[in-house]
C-alpha cells in the first residue's frame with residue numbers, strides 16, 4: 001500500500017480528521033511528494049490534539065504513543081486493514097532523511113508554503129508564526145528595563161506586605177519582580193494569593209507612575225473574567241482600609257471582547273497597527289490561553305505597555321494548541337534567578353532568595369520573570385483538598401493509595417467507589433447533591449417582582465454542587481450521565497421517561513459564542529417559566545458591563561431571559577467536563593473517573609478537577625487503580641517557546 005493510501009485508510013477508520021486528510025491531499029497535489037503530504041497530515045493531526053508541532057525525532061521513537069494511534073475506541077470495521085503507525089513511520093524513512101526531504105520540498109519553501117521546519121520539528125506555518133510572534137514579543141517586553149528606584153520601592157512593599165520577617169514572602173517578590181520589566185508571570189495553585197498579590201501590584205505600579213495608568217483586566221472566558229472581578233472586588237477594600245488609595249481598574253472582561261472579535265473572521269479588531277489603549281494588561285487564568293490567543297495578545301499590546309500573566313501552571317492547558325503558561329513556567333518549582341537579580345530582589349524586599357534558586361544561566365530565560373506562589377491560604381497543605389491536590393500534582397501515589405483504600409481519615413475529601421453508573425447509592429448521592437436546587441425550583445414566587453432574584457438564586461445554587469467528568473462518551477461520559485441525572489431528578493415531571501429537549505428546571509451550558517445574542521461558550525443558564533401560563537425561557541446572568549463598570553462599585557446582579565429557540569448550541573450541565581470547568585469553582589465538586597483507563601486521564605485533569613472544589617471534594621471512581629494510573633500520566637505538549 002502506498003503511504004497516502006495508508007493515510008486515507010486511517011481517515012476512513014476515523015483515526016485522523018477530515019481537515020488533516022485534506023491538508024495531506026493538498027500537499028500531495030502541490031508537491032507530488034508523499035513524504036511531505038503524510039507529514040503535513042500528521043502535523044495537522046497533532047495540532048488537533050493540542051500540539052502546535054510534530055516532533056519528528058520524538059515521534060519516530062514511539063509512534064503509537066506519540067500519535068496515540070490507534071485510538072482507544074476504534075469501532076470501524078476497517079481498523080483491521082489499517083497500517084500501524086510504526087509501519088507508516090518506518091516507510092517514511094529515518095528522521096534525518098525525512099527532515100532532509102522536507103527541507104528540499106516545495107511544502108516548506110517560500111513565504112507561503114504550508115509547512116515550516118524548526119530543528120527536528122515540523123509546524124503548520126500559521127502556528128509557527130504564532131510562536132514566533134510570542135517569542136519575539138515577549139523577548140522585547142523582557143528586555144525593556146523598568147527597574148524602579150530601590151528607595152521608592154522598598155517602603156511601598158513594606159506598606160503593602162508588612163515588615164519583612166524570616167519567612168520568605170513570594171507575594172512580595174512577585175510584586176517587586178513585576179516592576180522590573182514589561183513582562184511577568186505570577187503562578188500558583190488555588191488560594192495562594194494571586195489576586196491578593198496583583199491588587200498590591202496594581203497599587204505599586206500606580207504609585208510608581210507619574211500619571212494614572214490605564215490598567216485592564218482580562219480572562220479567557222466570561223466566567224473566569226467574572227470571578228477575577230469578584231476576587232479583586234473583595235480584596236480592594238482591605239487595602240483601602242489600611243489607608244492605601246489608588247484608582248480601581250475596570251471590571252475584567254474576556255480576552256475576545258478586549259481584542260474585539262469580528263464577524264466571520266479569526267482576526268481581531270486590535271492588532272499591531274491598531275493596538276489596545278492601555279498601559280498594563282493583566283490576564284488571569286492564563287493556563288487556558290492557547291498559542292493563537294497569546295500571539296494576538298502580544299501583537300495588540302501598544303509599545304511600552306506591561307503584560308502580567310496570572311494562573312496555575314499545573315492546570316490543564318487549553319483544548320486548543322499549545323500549553324503556553326506551562327512552557328513559560330518550565331522549571332518554576334525549582335526556581336532560577338540570576339545572582340544579580342536575586343541580589344536586587346533581596347535589597348528591595350528585605351528577604352533573601354534561597355541560594356539553591358540562584359543560577360547564573362537558567363535553561364529557561366522566562367524564569368527571570370516568573371514568581372511561583374507556594375503557600376495556599378485557602379487550603380491546608382497537610383490535609384483535605386490541599387493535601388490531595390498537592391499529592392496528585394507531585395504524582396505521589398502512596399498517600400493517595402492509602403486514602404483510596406480507606407486507611408486514612410480525611411476531612412473535606414471523600415472517596416465514593418461506584419461500580420456502575422446506574423447504582424442506587426449513586427442515584428441517592430446525586431439526588432442529595434441537587435436537593436436544594438430542586439427545592440428552589442419547586443418554589444417559584446407568585447409575585448412577578450421576585451422572579452429575577454429567584455432565577456439568580458437558582459443560578460447561584462448551580463455553583464454549590466457540580467459533577468465533573470473526564471470523558472464525553474460511554475457510561476461515565478458527560479452525555480450519558482447528564483441524561484441519567486435528568487431522568488433521576490425529574491422522574492415525576494417526565495412521566496413517560498422521555499426527555500424533551502427543553503423542560504422546566506434544565507440547567508444548561510452554552511457551547512459556542514454567539515455575539516449577536518451576547519452569549520459565550522461556557523455560560524450557564526437554567527430553563528424556567530416566569531409564570532404558569534408563560535412559555536419556557538432560559539435565565540442567564542446578565543453579562544458584565546466591561547469598561548463601563550469599575551470593580552470598586554458594588555456588584556449589580558441581574559438576570560436576563562432568552563427564548564430557548566434562540567439558543568442553538570447548548571448542553572445539559574448537571575455534569576460538565578473538567579475542561580469546561582476551568583476558571584470556575586464549586587462549593588462541592590464531584591469528579592467522576594471512568595472505570596477504564598484512557599489517555600485523556602492525566603494528573604493535570606485530576607488536579608484541575610480537585611482544585612475546582614471550594615469546600616468539599618468527592619471522587620467517584622469504580623477502580624482506584626484507574627485513578628492511580630491517571631495520576632502517573634502527564635500531558636506532554638510539544639511546543640517551541
Ligand SMILES: Nc1ncnc2c1ncn2[C@@H]1O[C@H](COP(=O)(O)OP(=O)(O)OP(=O)(O)O)[C@@H](O)[C@H]1O
Pocket residue numbers: 171188189190191192193194195196197231235377378
Ligand atoms: N499574604 C496574605 N495575608 C493575608 N491574607 C492573604 C494573603 N494572601 C492571600 N490572602 C487571602 O487568601 C485568600 C486567597 O487569596 P487569593 O484569592 O488572592 O488567591 P488566588 O491565588 O487568587 O486564588 P484562586 O485563583 O484560586 O481564586 C484571600 O481571602 C486573600 O485575601
